[in-house]
Each structure stands twice: as C-alpha cells, then as structure tokens.
Amino acid sequence: MRIAIVGSGISGLTTGFYLRTALPACSIEVFESGDRPGGTMHTAVVEGFRFEDGGNGFLSNKPDSLQLVQDAGAEHLLLRSSDASRRRFIYDGQLDPLPESPPAFLKTRLLSWRQKLRVLAEPLVPARRDGADETLQEFGYRRVGRGLTDVFLNAMTAGIHGSTPEKLSVAAAFPLVVGLEREHGGLFRGMLARRKSGAGPGGVLMSFRGGVSAFIEHLAPLLGARWHLGCPVEAITRHPTGWCVESATHSGEFDQVIVATPAYAASAMLGETAPELSNVLAGIGYTPIAVVGLGYRHLDHPLDGFGLLTTSRARQQVLGILWESSIFPDRTPEGGKSLRVMIGGQRSPELVFQEPNGLVATALAGVAETMGVTATPDVVHTCRWDRGIPHYEIGHLGRVEACFKALQDRPGLHLVGNAYRGVAMNDCVREGRELAQRIAGHAA
Numbered sequence: 031m032r033i034a035i036v037g038s039g040i041s042g043l044t045t046g047f048y049l050r051t052a053l054p055a056c057s058i059e060v061f062e063s064g065d066r067p068g069g070t071m072h073t074a075v076v077e078g079f080r081f082e083d084g085g086n087g088f089l090s091n092k093p094d095s096l097q098l099v100q101d102a103g104a105e106h107l108l109l110r111s112s113d114a115s116r117r118r119f120i121y122d123g124q125l126d127p128l129p130e131s132p133p134a135f136l137k138t139r140l141l142s143w144r145q146k147l148r149v150l151a152e153p154l155v156p157a158r159r160d161g162a163d164e165t166l167q168e169f170g171y172r173r174v175g176r177g178l179t180d181v182f183l184n185a186m187t188a189g190i191h192g193s194t195p196e197k198l199s200v201a202a203a204f205p206l207v208v209g210l211e212r213e214h215g216g217l218f219r220g221m222l223a224r225r226k227s228g229a230g231p232g233g234v235l236m237s238f239r240g241g242v243s244a245f246i247e248h249l250a251p252l253l254g255a256r257w258h259l260g261c262p263v264e265a266i267t268r269h270p271t272g273w274c275v276e277s278a279t280h281s282g283e284f285d286q287v288i289v290a291t292p293a294y295a296a297s298a299m300l301g302e303t304a305p306e307l308s309n310v311l312a313g314i315g316y317t318p319i320a321v322v323g324l325g326y327r328h329l330d331h332p333l334d335g336f337g338l339l340t341t342s343r344a345r346q347q348v349l350g351i352l353w354e355s356s357i358f359p360d361r362t363p364e365g366g367k368s369l370r371v372m373i374g375g376q377r378s379p380e381l382v383f384q385e386p387n388g389l390v391a392t393a394l395a396g397v398a399e400t401m402g403v404t405a406t407p408d409v410v411h412t413c414r415w416d417r418g419i420p421h422y423e424i425g426h427l428g429r430v431e432a433c434f435k436a437l438q439d440r441p442g443l444h445l446v447g448n449a450y451r452g453v454a455m456n457d458c459v460r461e462g463r464e465l466a467q468r469i470a471g472h473a474a
C-alpha cells in the first residue's frame with residue numbers, strides 16, 4: 031500500500047507511526063512544508079535555555095500520549111512536571127492562588143460569597159439535554175453563574191484555547207463537561223460519578239527530557255518514511271487508482287492520503303478536487319498567539335508554582351505566564367530561571383502581529399504588572415503563530431461533521447489534526463491512532 035502523509039505535526043506523525051506498526055510492508059512518504067517535523071511542537075535552544083514554541087507537554091489524565099510514548103519505546107525521554115510546581119495563580123487585578131480544595135474555594139478572594147453560593151447551587155440547576163450548541167459563557171452562566179465563568183472559565187479558556195468563553199462552543203471545546211451534564215444531570219454529580227468510577231480529575235503535566243523536540247526527533251524516524259521537507263503540497267487530485275499529491279518539487283500517486291495540515295492548508299490543496307469540502311474547511315477559523323521566552327541567569331523571585339493566567343476583565347496584555355523552569359527544571363542552565371509568556375489570542379489578536387521587540391516589550395510589561403518582576407532577562411526568544419490554534423466557535427461540530435461526511439465519497443482520502451476533535455496533544459494522538467487503525471482494518 032502506498033501512503034502519503036501531508037503535514038508532519040504530531041497528528042501526521044502519530045498516524046504514520048501506527049500505520050507503520052500495523053502495516054510493516056506499506057510505503058510511506060511524508061510531505062512537509064516546513065524544514066522539520068513536529069509542526070507547532072518545537073523546542074528552541076538559546077544559550078542553554080530551552081523554550082517551547084508551542085505546547086510544553088501533555089496531561090496524564092488521558093491515556094493517548096502516554097501510550098504513544100510507550101509504543102514508540104520513548105519512556106526514557108518522559109519527564110514529569112515538578113511537584114513543586116503544582117500551585118497555579120489567577121491574575122484578576124491581583125495575583126491569587128487558584129483554589130484547589132473546598133476549604134480554599136470558600137476562602138478565595140476571587141469570588142464573592144454570593145458567587146460562591148451560586149456555584150454551590152449548581153446541582154439544583156436543571157440539566158439541558160436538547161443538544162443545542164451553546165457558548166462556554168452561556169453554559170457557564172447557566173450552570174455555575176457569572177462569577178466562576180468570568181474568572182475561572184475565562185482564565186482557563188485563555189490558557190487552553192487562547193480564546194474567551196463568549197467565543198467558544200462548549201460542546202466542541204469541552205465535550206467532557208457537556209457530557210457530565212447530559213449523562214449525570216450536572217457538573218458536581220458528574221464529577222462525583224467519575225471519581226467513583228476511578229477517573230482522575232486533572233492529571234499531571236508530562237513532557238520530555240530536553241523538550242518536546244526530543245520526542246519528535248525520536249518518533250519521526252520510526253515512520254520508516256521517505257521524507258520531503260520544505261515541500262508544501264499544492265493540490266491533491268483524483269487518480270484512476272487513488273490520489274495524486276502534487277507539490278512544486280515532488281509529486282506522487284498513492285492509495286491512501288492523510289491530510290494532517292491545518293484546515294486552511296487542507297482547504298487550499300483540496301479546492302479543485304472537493305470544492306464543497308474545501309469551503310467547509312476554510313470556515314474553520316484560527317486564533318493567533320505569540321510566545322515569548324524569557325531566560326534569567328539569576329532571578330530574585332521564587333517562581334513558586336506553575337504560573338498564572340489572566341482574566342479578560344483584568345485588562346492585561348498577556349494571557350498567561352508559565353514559570354517554565356519550576357515546571358521542568360531541565361529547561362535552563364544551572365541556577366537559571368525561565369518564563370514563557372503567552373500573548374494575543376482572541377482577546378487581543380493585534381498584539382501577535384508585532385515585531386519581536388514589540389512582543390518582548392509586551393511580555394516584560396505583563397511580567398512586571400502581574401508578578402512585580404522588573405529584572406532584564408539575559409536571553410529572550412519569540413515565536414509568532416499567526417494562525418496558532420484552531421478556534422472552535424459555535425457551529426464547529428457541524429462543520430466537522432460536514433467534512434467527514436464529504437470524505438465518505440472519497441475513499442483513500444483522510445483528514446486528521448487539531449482542527450477537528452480537540453486541540454490538545456492527547457486529542458491529536460488519539461485521532462491519529464484511530465485513523466491508522468481504521469485504514470489498517472480496511473486493508474486487512
């Protein structure tokens with residue numbers, strides 16, 4: 031079987047890895063527009079400081095990434111986040127610890143007593159089961175009230191999606207939460223039921239020794255593929271016995287084509303072959319986000335925790351700051367400390383499109399205002415993702431359904447990636463593995 035994988039982020043790599051495992055005799059060619067595999071998963075090394083350009087790992091509460099690491103024989107690379115970094119903070123005009131226990135919740139300054147009582151009344155709120163697409167804000171206001179939504183859900187949304195609750199479809203972005211209401215009648219009831227069944231709450235952040243690139247570099251060769259780097263695919267067209275993948279420098283004919291690029295890139299390459307599919311793909315929007323890494327050889331701040339997220343109403347220019355060297359101490363030279371500052375998102379997309387100096391200035395202002403740190407970093411690194419994270423707006427699930435329906439008439443053509451059913455590494459890995467299993471199942 032001749033297989034093409036277009037796009038070698040974690041989605042394409044996972045699909046290729048499991049295809050190689052299931053179909054040892056298949057031939058795989060990877061087309062990648064960039065000069066390296068990994069997509070947004072990339073570690074930049076600057077004077078001994080390691081800065082992740084995208085995600086810094088995955089949560090252990092879902093099995094998919096851990097399973098991939100094991101299947102790929104990469105356990106020796108696994109790095110658990112430091113237990114000293116468990117404390118998280120929210121900046122809502124001032125810095126407060128995220129309450130992680132019932133007594134801490136009752137004591138937190140982040141909500142008024144009235145707002146806390148509203149949260150505690152959640153089990154009394156009737157369940158909505160009509161399947162209507164709601165924003166996270168509508169869902170939150172309905173179930174737990176404005177206070178928790180405007181502070182906690184707002185900050186969490188900035189951290190995971192770079193978005194805001196009024197812009198995200200709750201069913202697309204947080205299907206588990208919607209499932210708790212649908213299946214158990216409410217969030218508290220659902221969480222209790224999950225706890226009884228042994229399902230863990232948040233999991234632990236895991237990464238890789240040396241950064242996420244260490245895992246990508248381990249995984250990519252295991253595909254046993256012929257690689258075409260710096261080779262953007264321009265079109266995918268039908269061929270009498272399958273599909274033709276076309277780029278300026280290399281083209282080929284394949285039985286199976288896995289399109290693992292962002293949706294806008296997939297849309298462009300499928301415009302001629304599948305115009306209606308291409309249109310739906312073009313409707314999947316993206317959130318711009320910039321990451322600024324700040325490295326300090328000596329910093330007089332304990333960085334005693336995981337970092338902070340800001341709320342929209344705090345009117346901060348930064349979405350959040352990860353205290354990276356506390357989470358993964360191997361990210362700095364001996365004695366050093368590092369921060370990663372997230373900028374832009376749906377709150378202030380214009381901030382992303384600044385020159386590197388402007389990004390650093392925005393990051394430093396955010397660090398000074400939220401943490402009181404005014405020291406000049408010894409090392410800075412910037413990374414701009416103009417279309418960084420797919421934006422799961424209202425209507426997203428319908429668009430995804432339309433995309434996969436359109437594929438039913440096109441056997442051998444496949445879509446996978448963070449644009450569809452989850453943006454986290456765990457989601458990408460799950461989707462990639464399941465796609466490989468389906469293809470291998472049909473081939474058997």
Ligand SMILES: Cc1cc2nc3c(=O)[nH]c(=O)nc-3n(C[C@H](O)[C@H](O)[C@H](O)COP(=O)(O)OP(=O)(O)OC[C@H]3O[C@@H](n4cnc5c(N)ncnc54)[C@H](O)[C@@H]3O)c2cc1C
Nearest residue numbers: 037039040041063069070084085262263295447448454455
């Ligand atoms: C700043 C940031 C922080 C994040 N933090 C986390 C986190 O902490 N935890 C977590 O779980 N997730 C995180 N994520 C999300 C997660 O990392 C991504 O969703 C995931 O890595 C996406 O993988 P992918 O393979 O689907 O897409 P991508 O990584 O976008 O890969 C797509 C690939 O397709 C290639 N491509 C594009 N066009 C073409 C073309 N025409 N021809 C050939 N190739 C093409 C691209 O070059 C790229 O290599 C973060 C994302 C960002 C941006």
